[in-house]
Amino acid sequence: MLLTPAIVPQLQDATEPLGLLGDIEKAINDAFKPIQEAVAEVIFFQIPGWEDGPPFVILWLILGALVCTVYFGFIQVRGWKTAFEVVRGRYSSPDDPGEITHFQALASALSGTVGLGNIAGVAIAVTIGGPGATFWMIIAGLLGMATKFAECTLGVKYREINEDGTVSGGPFKYLLVAYGRVHGRVAVIMTGIYAVAILFFGVAGGNMFQANQTYVQVTEVTGDDNSFLASDGAALIFGLVLAALVALVIIGGISSIARVTDKLVPGMAVLYVGGCLTVLIVNASHIPAAMTGIFEGAFNPQGVTGGIVGVMIVGMQRAAFSNEAGLGSAAIAHSAVKTRRPVSEGFVALLEPFVDTVIICTMTALTIVVADTALYGQSRAQSAAGEEVTAGGVLLTSDAFESVVSWFPVVLAIAVALFAFSTLITWSYYGQKAWEFLFGRARISIIIYKMVFCTFTVLGCVLTLSEVVNFADSFLFICAFVNILGLYLLLPVIKAEMNEYLADRKSGHLLQYGLDDRDKDVPVHEL
Numbered sequence: 001m002l003l004t005p006a007i008v009p010q011l012q013d014a015t016e017p018l019g020l021l022g023d024i025e026k027a028i029n030d031a032f033k034p035i036q037e038a039v040a041e042v043i044f045f046q047i048p049g050w051e052d053g054p055p056f057v058i059l060w061l062i063l064g065a066l067v068c069t070v071y072f073g074f075i076q077v078r079g080w081k082t083a084f085e086v087v088r089g090r091y092s093s094p095d096d097p098g099e100i101t102h103f104q105a106l107a108s109a110l111s112g113t114v115g116l117g118n119i120a121g122v123a124i125a126v127t128i129g130g131p132g133a134t135f136w137m138i139i140a141g142l143l144g145m146a147t148k149f150a151e152c153t154l155g156v157k158y159r160e161i162n163e164d165g166t167v168s169g170g171p172f173k174y175l176l177v178a179y180g181r182v183h184g185r186v187a188v189i190m191t192g193i194y195a196v197a198i199l200f201f202g203v204a205g206g207n208m209f210q211a212n213q214t215y216v217q218v219t220e221v222t223g224d225d226n227s228f229l230a231s232d233g234a235a236l237i238f239g240l241v242l243a244a245l246v247a248l249v250i251i252g253g254i255s256s257i258a259r260v261t262d263k264l265v266p267g268m269a270v271l272y273v274g275g276c277l278t279v280l281i282v283n284a285s286h287i288p289a290a291m292t293g294i295f296e297g298a299f300n301p302q303g304v305t306g307g308i309v310g311v312m313i314v315g316m317q318r319a320a321f322s323n324e325a326g327l328g329s330a331a332i333a334h335s336a337v338k339t340r341r342p343v344s345e346g347f348v349a350l351l352e353p354f355v356d357t358v359i360i361c362t363m364t365a366l367t368i369v370v371a372d373t374a375l376y377g378q379s380r381a382q383s384a385a386g387e388e389v390t391a392g393g394v395l396l397t398s399d400a401f402e403s404v405v406s407w408f409p410v411v412l413a414i415a416v417a418l419f420a421f422s423t424l425i426t427w428s429y430y431g432q433k434a435w436e437f438l439f440g441r442a443r444i445s446i447i448i449y450k451m452v453f454c455t456f457t458v459l460g461c462v463l464t465l466s467e468v469v470n471f472a473d474s475f476l477f478i479c480a481f482v483n484i485l486g487l488y489l490l491l492p493v494i495k496a497e498m499n500e501y502l503a504d505r506k507s508g509h510l511l512q513y514g515l516d517d518r519d520k521d522v523p524v525h526e527l
Contacts, residue, residue: 032467040474057477058317061326064484065143068150076145076350083347091510097161098338102348104258105337109330111261111422113356117322120393122364127379129314132297134365136315141357144325145350150487153346153494155331169335171328172437178486190482195434197478202431205472210420211460221413239461243454250428254336268418275411276363282404283370290370323353328483332430343497371400428453
């Protein structure tokens with residue numbers, strides 16, 4: 001879902017507001033620009049002497065994925081069958097503590113990661129890195145499955161079931177345990193930093209950007225400059241309606257969000273993947289050459305700065321930004337699952353990067369590469385010449401769709417709007433959990449948070465505030481440093497949970513409809 005600072009500005013397609021609103025936006029952007037640049041320079045710093053290298057945070061995320069992959073014995077391969085069994089509810093019981101089913105938890109987490117980055121971000125990746133970036137994107141996605149397994153297992157293990165039945169879990173709980181092994185004060189400070197980053201991105205970054213892009217896509221579908229949404233005041237009205245829809249969903253908490261996402265995510269995925277498959281079927285004769293180009297481009301790229309290292313960096317960076325493996329955000333949604341065995345949700349979570357990156361991101365890349373439109377060729381030439389790529393990522397994907405059926409960009413626009421809305425409502429929940437950690441769970445406090453969140457939804461439609469969005473996007477990657485270090489401190493705990501669960505599964509102790517009697521009376525926090 002996330003977008004690199006280099007990509008975000010190319011996606012801000014909304015008409016800039018005029019008059020007083022334009023002056024306000026300019027003043028805010030001007031004030032934030034030096035702050036945003038300073039923060040981005042620190043968070044996305046590059047290794048000295050490696051001019052074309054990736055930001056260190058990307059290497060940190062990939063290293064975390066490699067460590068988890070090796071430490072858990074390639075669990076993303078060994079745990080495949082178990083993951084599908086758990087999602088289907090084979091080892092679950094309606095009486096298990098929690099708020100949502102395994103499938104709903106997966107759908108909710110996917111709705112937070114599957115977004116505009118899967119469409120626009122991937123398009124930019126295969127433009128800058130060529131078709132070969134697709135290969136490394138898939139590799140990074142597969143590695144990220146192990147990171148998601150680790151962080152979501154911990155998210156459930158250290159969660160708390162509140163008196164009203166709601167769940168408080170995720171990094172806000174397990175980071176306290178991890179850093180508590182160093183010192184109690186360190187635990188509070190590090191978890192507090194994490195919570196501030198999640199809250200700021202949830203309220204300002206993900207919220208405003210997704211609202212803005214929803215407005216843009218709906219406006220384009222309904223006539224662009226001639227649309228009724230392009231008239232004065234239409235953005236404000238659209239924002240109010242969108243905020244009202246968001247409020248209707250988020251007012252019921254994660255249970256309400258899950259009921260929406262478990263229907264919305266499969267639907268929008270089928271819609272988008274179906275559009276991609278149509279492009280691929282029509283251009284079936286070009287698929288063999290495209291596949292050859294992907295594999296050759298991965299190891300012998302042409303016209304890519306940095307050669308094989310350059311294309312590897314582009315692909316892996318896109319995957320890291322897309323599936324958020326290592327940031328810990330998805331563990332917030334997964335922690336609400338109904339289960340007595342924490343690692344069961346770890347198995348479910350490892351499917352998330354596979355769907356997000358290996359399937360959806362790869363479908364986007366294949367669609368663009370196979371369609372091979374004139375615009376894509378022009379953009380590749382601009383990138384190879386070191387020039388700025390003038391076509392935005394959504395336009396590149398839309399052009400590939402249009403090459404098959406003239407009205408297919410409408411399908412893409414609907415998919416983008418759905419992706420944006422689903423991301424928006426899921427990040428409202430992530431932000432709420434951060435708010436609860438910082439300000440408590442009092443009813444009035446939560447009401448204030450939801451009012452603030454919906455206000456920023458409206459602002460996202462009226463004002464672009466690109467520097468604020470860029471700042472929030474950069475700030476979120478502080479979470480990567482805090483979260484992965486916390487995972488390292490608790491790796492033995494995760495492995496013990498995994499080994500016990502797999503042993504119980506092999507011996508038949510995991511019953512068809514839940515746990516055996518010896519586990520039912522064990523407190524959740526001891527499992």
